[in-house]
Amino acid sequence: MVAESRFSPHPRTHPRNSSNLRTNRSFCRPGTHRGNSSPKECRFTDIISIGIGGSALGPQFVTQALSPDLPPLQIHFIDNSDPTGIDRVLAQLGDKLATTLVLVISKSGGTPEPRNGMIEVKQAYTAQKLDFAKYAVAITGQDSNLDKVAKAENWLARFSMYDWVGGRTSEMSAVGLVPAALQGIDIRAMLDGAKEMDDATRVPNLKNNPAALLALAWYFSGNGKGEKDMVVLPYKDSLLLFSRYLQQLIMESLGKEKDLDGKTVFQGIAVYGNKGSTDQHAYVQQLREGVPNFFATLIEVLEDRQGTSVEVDPGVTSGDYLCGFLLGTRQALYENNRDSITVSIPQVNARTVGALIALYERAVGLYASLINVNAYHQPGVEAGKKAAAVILDLQKRVLEVLQTQKKALSISELADMSGAAEEVEAIYKILRHLHTNNRGVVLTGDFAKPGSLTVSLG
Numbered sequence: 001m002v003a004e005s006r007f008s009p010h011p012r013t014h015p016r017n018s019s020n021l022r023t024n025r026s027f028c029r030p031g032t033h034r035g036n037s038s039p040k041e042c043r044f045t046d047i048i049s050i051g052i053g054g055s056a057l058g059p060q061f062v063t064q065a066l067s068p069d070l071p072p073l074q075i076h077f078i079d080n081s082d083p084t085g086i087d088r089v090l091a092q093l094g095d096k097l098a099t100t101l102v103l104v105i106s107k108s109g110g111t112p113e114p115r116n117g118m119i120e121v122k123q124a125y126t127a128q129k130l131d132f133a134k135y136a137v138a139i140t141g142q143d144s145n146l147d148k149v150a151k152a153e154n155w156l157a158r159f160s161m162y163d164w165v166g167g168r169t170s171e172m173s174a175v176g177l178v179p180a181a182l183q184g185i186d187i188r189a190m191l192d193g194a195k196e197m198d199d200a201t202r203v204p205n206l207k208n209n210p211a212a213l214l215a216l217a218w219y220f221s222g223n224g225k226g227e228k229d230m231v232v233l234p235y236k237d238s239l240l241l242f243s244r245y246l247q248q249l250i251m252e253s254l255g256k257e258k259d260l261d262g263k264t265v266f267q268g269i270a271v272y273g274n275k276g277s278t279d280q281h282a283y284v285q286q287l288r289e290g291v292p293n294f295f296a297t298l299i300e301v302l303e304d305r306q307g308t309s310v311e312v313d314p315g316v317t318s319g320d321y322l323c324g325f326l327l328g329t330r331q332a333l334y335e336n337n338r339d340s341i342t343v344s345i346p347q348v349n350a351r352t353v354g355a356l357i358a359l360y361e362r363a364v365g366l367y368a369s370l371i372n373v374n375a376y377h378q379p380g381v382e383a384g385k386k387a388a389a390v391i392l393d394l395q396k397r398v399l400e401v402l403q404t405q406k407k408a409l410s411i412s413e414l415a416d417m418s419g420a421a422e423e424v425e426a427i428y429k430i431l432r433h434l435h436t437n438n439r440g441v442v443l444t445g446d447f448a449k450p451g452s453l454t455v456s457l458g
């Protein structure tokens with residue numbers, strides 16, 4: 001899918017993308033089923049996919065939406081720097097690591113979370129006397145740090161990402177297509193659906209352009225200032241992660257302080273939601289009667305299921321109920337002057353999911369043009385990353401000071417000696433974290449009164 005014509009090359013260059021996939025996929029033939037595969041055909045049973053943000057949300061959404069009930073390879077995600085989360089994935093796999101492929105996905109190849117995940121997973125392979133390089137695949141920008149590591153260590157495969165593909169618009173690149181193909185998902189159909197939508201959303205007549213209609217509806221509803229939140233309610237379990245995927249696509253793209261002229265605009269649209277009808281029993285009460293600060297997007301899937309349905313009442317199926325809940329909620333919102341948009345798809349399949357992704361990618365680009373912001377950078381996230389690096393540096397400095405001390409110090413003494421008198425609270429939190437995790441820092445005193453605490457190395 002081409003996200004935004006200003007940033008993407010001509011479609012003629014796309015075959016390079018698929019040849020990238022074709023030449024690299026020999027490490028494991030997708031679609032080979034576990035039950036009848038010989039070790040030669042595919043020695044893997046599972047995948048660990050390590051990535052965050054745009055390098056995780058698309059693959060997670062597509063897995064939930066499209067992965068077959070018995071996929072050829074079962075995928076597990078590590079999308080955080082949470083040690084417990086990493087442990088859980090590794091514990092679930094146990095001695096199956098020997099047949100587990102690892103995808104390390106990071107456009108920049110320098111994001112700390114996937115780097116940490118990769119190091120921890122590598123360590124787990126080493127502990128089982130497995131050569132990590134024989135299991136590891138990198139999906140990253142050319143010559144990124146990750147690319148260099150993968151090249152130097154001779155990993156199983158490397159897929160390169162084009163610079164013009166943004167992280168949050170990368171689902172139709174190797175980032176999304178490799179994990180999807182390995183799970184037996186029809187990636188050609190995904191690309192076909194995205195292509196169809198790409199064509200449909202290049203139409204200059206706005207009334208016939210679904211992405212333009214969507215962008216204009218967002219603009220109308222929130223006054224072009226994001227005054228209303230976007231509540232996304234797909235009435236289908238398999239689309240549960242769509243709102244989470246859209247959260248990044250929309251909020252990271254549109255949530256900007258400055259417009260393209262450098263004017264302070266504080267733009268954005270807040271996105272949340274899970275699924276209908278489940279959310280009707282959670283927060284739809286507020287949507288109907290509470291603060292009118294949202295518009296709803298209802299995703300309607302026409303096909304209930306493959307095969308026939310039992311009747312839960314005479315002449316009525318569960319699917320009829322779901323359809324009734326969607327239409328009923330829409331009506332109830334309308335009656336109370338709450339806006340809603342309904343997007344209908346015939347069924348959840350690779351083609352419609354590809355089309356949905358392409359639709360929203362294009363709508364975001366068009367809406368960004370309407371409000372005059374750059375949808376394709378994320379300066380705010382960079383600020384958060386820098387601030388986290390400052391905290392880790394402070395931790396280092398504090399530990400260095402403690403190493404020189406024979407007697408326990410108060411936290412404010414330690415802050416002074418570390419040249420960070422203003423950072424007493426941050427230092428308290430760092431120390432408490434190290435203390436809790438038995439990292440050689442001993443805090444003594446009343447934790448409810450940080451001023452009473454003394455600290456030393458244990």
Ligand SMILES: O=P(O)(O)OC[C@H]1O[C@](O)(CO)[C@@H](O)[C@@H]1O
Nearest residue numbers: 053054055106107108111167381
């Ligand atoms: O793929 P990368 O470079 O690891 O980045 C992961 C995510 O981090 C961000 O750069 C900032 O959150 C996202 O835009 C991106 O999707």
